[in-house]
Amino acid sequence: MANAAIPAAEHSGVARLTAGVGFWLGLHVIAWTIYATLSNGPADIHHDMAEAYAWGREFQLGYFKHPPFWAWVAGLWFAVMPRADWAFYLLSMINAAVGLAGVWLIAGRLISDRATRLAAVLLLEFVPFYHFLGFKFNANTILISLWPWAIYFFLRTIEEKSWRVAIGLGLVAGLGLLSKYYFAILLASFGLAALIDTRRWDILRSPAPWIAIAAMLIVIAPHVWWLTENDYAPFKYVSDTAQHARAYIAWKAVQFGFGCLLFHIVVIGFLGVFSGGSRGALLRFFSWKESSPRRRLLLVVALAPPALTMLSALVTNVKIDTSFAIGIFPVIPLLLLTTPGYRMAERAPDYLRAGVIGLMAVMLIASPVIGYVRFARHADRSDEPRLEAAREAEAIFLREFNRPLRIVAGSWPYADETPFYARGPVSQFIDFSFARAPWITPERLAREGAAAICIADDAGCRASAQAALTGPLREAAMTVRKRSLGREGREVRLTLLMQAPR
Secondary structure, three states, X not given: OOOOOOOOOOOOOOHHHOOOHHHHHHHHHHHHHHHHHHHOOOOOOOHHHHHHHHHHOOOOOOOOXXXXXXXXXXXXXXXXXXXXXXXXXXXXXXXXXXXXXXXXXXXXXXXXXXXXXXXXXXXXXXXXXXXXXXXXXXXXXXXXXHHHHHHHXXXXXXXXXXXXXXHHHHHHHHHHHHHOXXXXXXXXXXXXXXHHOOOHHHHHHOOHHHHHHHHHHHHHHHHHHHHHHOOOHHHHHHHHOOOOOHHHHHHHHHHHHXXXXXXXXXXXXXXXHOOXXXXXXXXHOOOOOOOOHHHHHHHHHHHHHHHHHHHHHHHHOOOOOHHHHOOOOOOHHHHHHOOOOOOOOOOHHHHHHHHHHHHHHHHHHHHHHHHHHHHHOOXXXXXXXXXXXHHHHHHHHHHHHOOOOOXXXXXXXXXXXXXXXXXXXXXXXXXXXXOOOOOOOHHHHHHHOEEEEEEOOOHXXXXXXXXXXXXXXXXXXXXXXXEEOOXXXXXXXXXXXXXXXX
């Protein structure tokens, strides 16, 4: 054990609620799902979430912009759950809780004191990745769950050299790469940590790391095949969007570094205040010689990813922002707690538990007000009538052709959101492109017809619809707006261009 805290007072009323981490994981899921549902109540889901649903219902080995696993998760989730905003927020918070469970297991390998181990998890409640920034389920936030589990299996593989654990590492590593190629940054950090470790030759001579690599390659093999068959579309997409001035890329890298620090400012402040007189020890956070071999491994896999991220941005000219950091810092509180010479104050665990409950209570009470204010001020496009547009387009198509709407295209974000908010099963014809939406074929388009939802002054959408859809198109005007709690959102005028079903 690198460090331990003085046990919290057994008579504490809050302490009685913390027999294990399970209570806190359940509380996290319930409290933050309710908060997200109420605070976002008037608004429709983020377009990234709508994209996850639209892609996930059309199971593919890859998509033009991202690898597929996060979309598969959304697709499987809504195969059994209702298409409702709250269900999406529930998925996001379960995703966060899975990550927190992984942190609990990692902490158990460095800390024997239960209160300090739990603190390594609960301190993450004051990092916005696990709620405020984690409500939006997408290719970034899926890493919140996968990243810590990969670290956990890596630590066990290095120390135990078990083939079963190695297969677990390979499986999680493969799923990480199938979620976002950025996950390779963590895998590179694993390699660096293993080479720096004094046991490097024992590690390399062991079959465990090679079993992990083999398992990972098996997991990603179908997607690699898909890449070769589809001209490496996600890489081409990134390349097409990587046209920026070097100075701009450098500035974004600096912002990324400062943002990563600021996200942890509350955690650092709490541990400084409740340090039990050992505040100065936090300055030895980076101490290599004083750290145990396990903590050294953890230092590398925690700190190498942000450094490699900034370096790769400068080399590849790819813009980065703090959204990249959402999943990559699960063990910073743990590393702070295990800093050589640091000890939390005796009552710090009690204050931490009470603080977490207090934060949740305050945000739950404020959530309806937050939702109302966001809608009233048109913040974050919260009054955009995406659900209303989807339902109106569906009704008009049914009225025109006496057939349900099954294919939609058109202006962003209305076409993206329609598959989720339509009452029936609807597929998205992404950018009117058969390559980007391979589940749409000319034969299916002719058989089922389609509707293009275009913002009234979007000439590009109209031109694309007229080029991609066949036959004389029927046209209808739609005027939609969102209403909530006695207020009205902005009016949006749309044009619906419809190809008749066969």
